[in-house]
Ligand SMILES: [Zn+2]
């Protein structure tokens with residue numbers, strides 16, 4: 455049995471399953487996997503004070519952002535002004551409670567919850583151990599569902615869309631919201647998952663001394679997907695964080711393909727049905743995503759037309775193709791170029807959430823453009839379908855096990871993690 459002091463030195467790459475022995479890492483340095491270059495650990499200076507400061511400041515900015523008017527619009531003497539909280543209220547009054555819930559969850563509740571959780575976990579508070587473990591388990595799962603910065607991008611796109619119709623103004627809450635987006639991203643960035651789990655409980659001892667440069671699967675070891683502890687492959691329950699997992703995610707490809715197939719089916723009506731209805735001087739006109747892009751392009755707003763085209767049409771379609779390709783390749787087909795497939799996986803993971811921009815644009819437009827007889831914008835069923843496509847493809851990417859891409863690789867000669875400054 456390898457003692458628990460030594461178990462902290464060993465780490466299985468969560469992305470490619472390569473066993474590495476972590477050298478001593480200086481403050482401010484980052485260790486990356488020698489094979490897939492995923493960041494393994496970062497040794498932050500002031501690991502408690504830094505994230506606490508950012509999280510507190512972020513929460514204060516979130517409070518300010520909810521107190522005052524957010525944005526306003528003036529069209530020929532008539533005006534409308536909204537606060538952040540009015541956006542979901544308007545959607546509920548239009549019978550789009552599902553969109554309002556998504557907005558409240560992704561834009562406000564999840565980022566706020568994550569900031570409070572960070573504060574509770576990085577500071578040595580007398581919390582009961584099961585609560586600490588439970589909070590740490592959900593914290594990293596929720597991370598990709600916080601979409602404050604994507605909403606901000608949606609607000610900016612709405613501004614450009616509306617500039618043709620009237621004067622857009624920003625309220626006192628707008629700047630605090632921008633700061634909130636930056637601060638919450640930074641707070642997350644300054645917390646190293648492995649450090650946080652070590653603070654909660656020591657890594658369980660290793661059953662034997664591992665060999666660096668060989669995948670965990672080949673030596674009968676697995677990495678806990680939640681707390682990164684190295685465990686015997688046959689033990690499904692992690693003794694530190696109580697997460698149940700296996701050496702490879704069970705039925706990963708089946709799940710990914712099922713979710714992918716569902717999203718492809720929903721993607722067709724999401725593109726055909728209108729995503730919003732514009733009512734101007736008594737005329738009601740529905741428009742789908744492509745029609746919106748064409749309208750922007752013909753108005754001369756080329757950059758915004760491109761942003762919407764890339765975020766709402768290109769990214770979802772390419773993402774679905776890429777997930778399909780990853781599954782096909784992991785199933786033993788293709789040219790078996792693990793580095794290239796890994797790059798594709800990382801891009802899919804990163805860009806997936808950004809397709810939500812269009813849903814947030816509709817949220818802002820339908821809340822702000824309420825100018826009596828002159829002009830009104832309402833959400834339409836296509837928006838819900840489109841949101842469903844984005845969420846389903848996010849789940850599809852999450853259920854895909856990236857280690858499958860690397861399993862056929864021969865042993866690696868590079869055993870030492872690469873260190874660089876952070
Ligand atoms: Zn790796």
Ligand SMILES: [Zn+2]
Nearest residue numbers: 678681692695
């Ligand atoms: Zn664990």
